[in-house]
Amino acid sequence: MSIYVGNIAYTVSQEDIQEVFADYGTVKRVTVPMDRESGRPRGFAFVEMSADAEEDAAIEALDGAEWLGREIRVNKARPREERPRR
DSSP states (O other): OOEEEESOOTTOOHHHHHHHHGGGSOEEEEEOOBOTTTOSBOSEEEEEESOHHHHHHHHHHHTTOEETTEEOEEEEOOOOOOOOOO
16 A cells, blocks of 8 residues: 655655655655656655555654645545546
8 A cells, every 4th residue: 555645845856755754664665756748746646655554654643744835635545546548
């Protein structure tokens, strides 16, 4: 399972996110999706941690917290919905 982190500043790097979440456990992976056209971050990320308890602790502590002037949203990531191809 992974954590969805939304409403993050566009200037935030994978390393910044890893540093914040490392306070709650071992971070296995951080993914920051990029916009295909502009090449800029899309304003959200996904974080995978080594244990569910660590993910729960990070979600509880960080959901609604202010980071770099933004109130971030942190919750369990939902599975990607299949959308019909165009």
